Amino acid sequence: MRTTVSAILLAQLCGCASGPQRNPADPLEPLNRATFRFNDVLDRNIAQPVARGYIRVVPRPVRIGVENVFSNLGDVVVMANDFLQLRFRDGMNDMMRIAVNTSFGLLGVLDVATPAGLVKRDQDFGLTLGHYGVPSGPYLVLPLFGPSSFRDGVGFGVDQYAAPVTYMDPAWRNTMWGANFVSTRARYLNATNLLEQAALDRYLFVRDGYLGRRQAQVDEGKEQALPDYESESKAGNQPPAQNK
Numbered sequence: 001m002r003t004t005v006s007a008i009l010l011a012q013l014c015g016c017a018s019g020p021q022r023n024p025a026d027p028l029e030p031l032n033r034a035t036f037r038f039n040d041v042l043d044r045n046i047a048q049p050v051a052r053g054y055i056r057v058v059p060r061p062v063r064i065g066v067e068n069v070f071s072n073l074g075d076v077v078v079m080a081n082d083f084l085q086l087r088f089r090d091g092m093n094d095m096m097r098i099a100v101n102t103s104f105g106l107l108g109v110l111d112v113a114t115p116a117g118l119v120k121r122d123q124d125f126g127l128t129l130g131h132y133g134v135p136s137g138p139y140l141v142l143p144l145f146g147p148s149s150f151r152d153g154v155g156f157g158v159d160q161y162a163a164p165v166t167y168m169d170p171a172w173r174n175t176m177w178g179a180n181f182v183s184t185r186a187r188y189l190n191a192t193n194l195l196e197q198a199a200l201d202r203y204l205f206v207r208d209g210y211l212g213r214r215q216a217q218v219d220e221g222k223e224q225a226l227p228d229y230e231s232e233s234k235a236g237n238q239p240p241a242q243n244k
Helices: 002-017 029-057 060-084 088-103 125-131 150-162 170-187 189-198 202-219 229-237
Strands: 139-142 146-149
Touching: 029 139, 029 170, 029 189, 029 202, 060 088, 060 125, 060 150, 060 170, 125 150, 125 202, 139 150, 139 202, 146 150, 146 202, 170 189, 189 202
Parallel strands: none
Antiparallel strands: 139 146
């Protein structure tokens, strides 16, 4: 563990020392860093204190129930994107999760689908665009919402349009959005502590982690070309060229 953390810190230190040699995926770095600092101030002064108060006041079983409700609602968007990507088996899995958790899980308060073998998946319209070859475009830090990209920013907007909560009465919709935000922030408080300890430059740490994870998600399920070991072996067995 110490070796891994040391390697991460060394990589971040090298990134800090690179100066003008910016990541080509992040041409908007000055703007993104300013937005990152803005988000960080709001998070430290508003979001984190509210999330800690939520954890102190609300019992853990209730918090888990709230998380399950929003997870169940989120499965609607996941299902739609699985079908858009022609992942029909995954889409049917999502549909069954929604049906089981809504009916037998008290409108999603209980997650009875996962123990039943219906796997929770993670899909969004940004990944759907990536599935069909749309490039991610420049890295982009969104105010309030954090790391994204041009492609994922568009995908986020489409997913919000497709989310069931969007079509609730405004009073209920705003309440649900607020509850989901607090619940999500409370769930990731420990991740924030880890980030504080591990990263010399938190901006680079978050950016590189986000871009790497999104690329891995886009590549999921795609066939990867295997190395041509036979050609490499033949090339390795050739006698070295004689100097003339």
